[in-house]
Amino acid sequence: MNWIPLTDQSQLDRIAEASTSRHQLIFKHSTRCSISVMAKNRLDRSSGHELIDCHYLDLLQYRSVSNAITERFAVHHESPQVLLIHNGECIYDESHNAIDWNEIESMLTGK
Numbered sequence: 713m714n715w716i717p718l719t720d721q722s723q724l725d726r727i728a729e730a731s732t733s734r735h736q737l738i739f740k741h742s743t744r745c746s747i748s749v750m751a752k753n754r755l756d757r758s759s760g761h762e763l764i765d766c767h768y769l770d771l772l773q774y775r776s777v778s779n780a781i782t783e784r785f786a787v788h789h790e791s792p793q794v795l796l797i798h799n800g801e802c803i804y805d806e807s808h809n810a811i812d813w814n815e816i817e818s819m820l821t822g823k
Contacts, residue, residue: 713756715739715768721780727767728784728800735820736797737766740778740790748792751811755794758813763820796820 718727718738727736739755742748755766771778771791782789785797790807796819797803804819806812 713758713761713766715766718767718769718777719774721777723767724777724780724784727765727797730765731797731801732799735764737764737816738769738781738795738797739766740769740771740781740793740795742771742791744772745791747808751792751794751808754811755813758817760813760817760820763817 727738730736739752741752769777769781778789781787781795785795785802785805787793787795787802787805790805792811793805793807794811794816795802795805796816804816806815
């Protein structure tokens, strides 16, 4: 997976804009949480990432960005958490052990 580091709140505007032509994925990761590490490893091992831009947020280091995501995309904060952004809105979010690339991919392909 080619992660794009998410380190600044201003990137959220670019993600929303880019989502009008290509789905955007945000993965909120807690580097101290074993469930988060497992979820990231599952995402890293999956295939089909060329369908989407994948953004990685170290929420311990960039907590203010995590808070801005919660406000901007109207989702309850979880960790770990994955959000799928399309046309500037969060169309899917999941957390913890429910994070599953196959489910995300089905949202992308409609299958």
